[in-house]
Amino acid sequence: MKKCFQSSLIVLLGLCLFAGMLPAAIMAVENPSVSYRTHVQNDGWQEFVTDGIMSGTSGRSLRLEGIEVKLDAPDYDLGITYQTHIQNIGWEADTDRGWQSNGAMSGTEGLSYRLEAIQINLTGADAAGFDVYYQVHAQNMGWLGWAKNGESSGTAGYSYRLEGIHIVIVPKGGNPPTGTVDQDAPFIERKSVLGNLMIQTTGSDFNENAMGLDRVEIVANSGDGAIVLKSGNQSGVYTSNIFNANSFTKAVLSWDTDTPDGTLVQVEARVCENAVDANGLSTENWSDWLSWGRWGTTINRSSGVGVTDGPVAKMDVDTLVVKDGKTANKIQYRVILHSGNAGVTPTVRLISVALRNANPGQGITKVFTDNPDLSNLPILNVPQLSQMVREPSIADSICSPTSVAMILNYYGTPVQPEGAAWGSYDYGYQDFGNWPFNTAYASSFGYHAYVDYSTIEGLKREIAGGHPAAVAVAYKNSASVNANLPVIDGAPIRSTYGHLIVVCGFTQENGTEYIIINDPAASSDAGVRVRYRLDQFAAAWAESGNITYIIH
Known part of the structure; x- marks a missing residue:
């Protein structure tokens, strides 16, 4: 029986070969091949290349402006789709352009816009059997690591151009070719500062x-x-x-x-x-x-x-x-x-x-990510410390560290103004008022502390959370004082072009809103707690750009 079966198979193969065909079960199947070409600055469209050969340029600092990708896979139900991140446009899928596929152009022609990143996917019933890998050469980054199956490759958000690309298709689970990789990550996303x-x-x-x-x-x-x-x-x-x-x-x-x-x-x-x-x-x-x-x-x-x-x-x-x-x-x-x-x-x-942004009319809008209740704000019991009764040789110069000391004592960390002063002293500038040096000093006790350009709403949020804040102001205490400064009625000194005070709360009386302050310029500890009209305070605070020490 075995010999008879072998003989029959030989006869069948011979008949099939004579007929110019093979049975489907033993027919030779070609692996999918990918072809692609790019539109290059100054050069225009290049010729199509295949299966991992570079399209683009190397060492010429020329941007890619468009790309076309297609498959040669007659034996498979397989297609390819792709989108690019385009200068001044962004990801195509976020516009009416949408994803491109099977040889259509992604990008632009004649606009001189650079491609900044790309995503490529396989489609069709046989897509699960293969991986599409792609690697780009990005300005200032070099060759990035291989991306696959829809991952982003490039540097969207950096304003860096793509200069070259490799694309290959391998059986599912296979590896892309080894080669030059200057950055391991296939995509380095540039994030944005939220607000300011x-x-x-x-x-x-x-x-x-x-x-x-x-x-x-x-x-x-x-x-x-x-x-x-x-x-x-x-x-x-x-x-x-x-x-x-x-x-x-x-x-x-x-x-x-x-x-x-x-x-x-x-x-x-x-x-x-x-x-x-x-x-x-x-x-x-x-x-x-x-x-x-x-x-x-x-x-x-x-x-x-x-x-x-x-x-x-x-x-x-x-x-x-x-x-x-x-x-x-x-x-x-x-x-x-x-x-x-x-x-x-x-x-x-x-x-x-x-x-x-200090240019007129170009201020940056403050962004908050929550919505706390800012009604019925408390007045925080922040210890009152006057700088003026401290070490005489430095007393008139230590408003910033005295303000920090008041906040730290409020949180239960016993610090004297002189200790805070010498702990944050800037030996280069020879001054006690270096903003990040003061917050760094506060952080040395384990607190989260940083400098912010804040708003009145931002201060109210701090108070609502039980946190006093130090702010930088410039003021005069009467319109009769000969200085081009905002007026704060009742301030303890005639004028200052730069002074730190502590915000402790807010209140209203007879329709007027006030801010409760610990002003270290008072002549005694007992005189430190004052209240200022909120509109006058806001003008004085704006002189510093609304600098604030946040300490939690």
């Missing part, structure tokens, strides 16, 4: 928004996250991704740290100026990395250390200022950690970025 404030404090914040971890790592820290030196290292650098932002003229970075003896941190940022090229297209003009100086609780901390000036922006002690009245719309920060002792590391628990 961004706070990074969790492990996911630091991990997901990291561009570089140089001899540092992210560790769990009491439920949050922290940047520390890797074991065996005495210096390291954490570099964040770039963040998009509303147009701003000023930025204040602040930080929460633990700096054991012999350790310090240095916080820096760079910003990208709003600029256009000769064709009216947006272009990137980055500042230098600018430094807030060196911070530590056991060192002579100092601003003015590192680069503090450049063609795009400069440091004004504690504030990064975009030059010439221009604005920036991107920001990136980095934190440099140092230790003089092997095995001892500083810990960075929070980084905050507060932005302000």
Whole structure:
């Protein structure tokens, strides 16, 4: 029987070959092949390439503007669909363009718009049997890691062009070709600063928004996250991704740290100026990395250390200022950690970025993500401390640390104004009023503390949550005082061009709204608690851009 079956099969094969055909069960099946071509700046449409060959250019800094992708898969029920993220347009699926498929163009032609990212999917009954892999070369990033099956590949939101692409199809579970990979991630999403404030404090914040971890790592820290030196290292650098932002003229970075003896941190940022090229297209003009100086609780901390000036922006002690009245719309920060002792590391628990646009009519709207009840606000029992009865040699200069001391004592941390003053003193600027140095000092006791450009609503939210806040004001206490300053009736000193006070609550009397303040400029502790008309306070606070110390 066995021989008879073999003989019959041979005869059958012979007949089939004679007829020019094979049985379906043993017919040779071709694997799917993918073909693609790109429209390249200055070059136009290139010829189609297949199965992992690069389309685009290398080393010429030319943008991809369009792409067509198609399959050669006659033996399968298989199709391909794709969309690109296009300059000035965004993802095609978010517009009436929609996804493209089977050789249609994705992108633009004749508009000089760059492609910034791409997604590709397989369709059809046989799609479950294959994976489509794709890899892009992105401006300033190089070759990104392989993406597959609809994942994003590229740098949407960075304004970086795609310059080249590889596409391959492999059987399900197979691997893409090995090759050059400059960045492991297939897609680096640029996130945005919400409103005018961004706070990074969790492990996911630091991990997901990291561009570089140089001899540092992210560790769990009491439920949050922290940047520390890797074991065996005495210096390291954490570099964040770039963040998009509303147009701003000023930025204040602040930080929460633990700096054991012999350790310090240095916080820096760079910003990208709003600029256009000769064709009216947006272009990137980055500042230098600018430094807030060196911070530590056991060192002579100092601003003015590192680069503090450049063609795009400069440091004004504690504030990064975009030059010439221009604005920036991107920001990136980095934190440099140092230790003089092997095995001892500083810990960075929070980084905050507060932005302000000081150009008339261009202020940034504050964004809140919740909706608390702001009626019947309490008046917080914040201890009253006058700076004027403290150490005479520094008494008239320590409004900022005295305000911090009042808040810390309210929370149960017994700190004297003189201790807060020397704990936050800026040995470079030789002053007690460095904003992020004051909040960093508060953070050294374990608090979350940062600098914000806030609003009246923001202050009411703090009070509703049981949190006093320190604010920077400039005022005169009478219209008769010869100074170009807002008037606050009843203020304890004739005039000040820069002064920190503590907001303790709000009240209304006879239809007039008042804000309850601890003003450390009073001549005695008993005289510190005052109330100011809210409209007068608001004008005085606006002189600083609404600078606020938030301490929780």
